[in-house]
Amino acid sequence: MGDMQKTTRSISLPSRLHPNSHKIGAELNKLMTWELSSLSSTTPLGAETIQMGLVRLAELYICVEELIHSPLTRQALHNHHGKLVEEALDLSVELLDACGTARDLFLIMKEHVQELQSALRRRGGDSSIENNINAFICFRKRVKKDVVKSLGALKRLESHIGSFIQLDGDSYLFVVIKVLRDLSTITICIFRSLMLFLSRPAMKTSTGWSMMKKLMSTGSIKSETSHKIFNEVGSVDHALYYLHGQIQKNDTKVHVQLARERLETLDDGIKCLEAGLDGLVRCLIQHRVTLLNILTS
Secondary structure, rough: OHHHHHHHHOOOOOOOOOOHHHHHHHHHHHHHHHHHHHHHHHOOHHHHHHHHHHHHHHHHHHHHHHHOOOOOHHHHHHOOOOHHHHHHHHHHHEEEHHHHHHHHHHHHHHHHHHHHHHHHHOOOHHHHHHHHHHHHHHHHOOOOHHHHHHHHHHHHHHHHHHHHOOOOOHHHHHHHHHHHHHHHHHHHHHHHEEEEEOOOOOOOOOHHHHHHHHHHHHHHOOHHHHHHHOOHHHHHHHHHHHHHHHHOOOOHHHHHHHHHHHHHHHHHHHHHHHHHHHHHHHHHHHHHHHHHHHHOO
């Protein structure tokens, strides 16, 4: 991650080479600020923060598209026998796959959240609520495994970018390729934040149990304290844990309301992230089409 920070800081596309250079630099700086803020945060990133990163990333892709379409850029890429274009194309496939994985996981998460919301609205009995909570816990465990796999793939892809051939640092082509590689690296960073959003502590890890029991004993989980400790996913986990513990006491009314509020917040957050991902995938597809046109023209 530190390498990426150094890379994005040093990007500078001379305005004499392309009129869009200032805008590209500005968008890179925005994402750099976003990344530094996310890394320094003492709490898990929430949906709004990640969605902001997705929007800025889509804006950066649009700026880079204009750069790639310039005659000077197309000629520079052609003169390198297409190898650098093929490199960028390979990255675009991997990034589209990662984006597809994220979209699929958020879709499944949304379906489970909405099923749980329906169960709590129906109030078909405490046993029915308990069954739905247990089903949600099982789903969260499965997601965690998928997230670990996806994070591993992103890490390998990031390492692969670092192994690409190096170019003359004074050439225009170097600057363009540097922008493309940094664009891919920043995209990986955003996807990593999406995966971590989904994987916040599952309810049956030792740390999760310990923290939830502490919150329950102090009553903090019913306040805004849990929102400061956890993101939307973690807040739902812990509200459900608290509700699950009260079922045996036949005292669930207040806790059902809390769980419903947290689930509604998570549902809104997921919809927000899905919209951001939909916009980004369109940019990724257009990026790939542009590179293919350069390679085949």
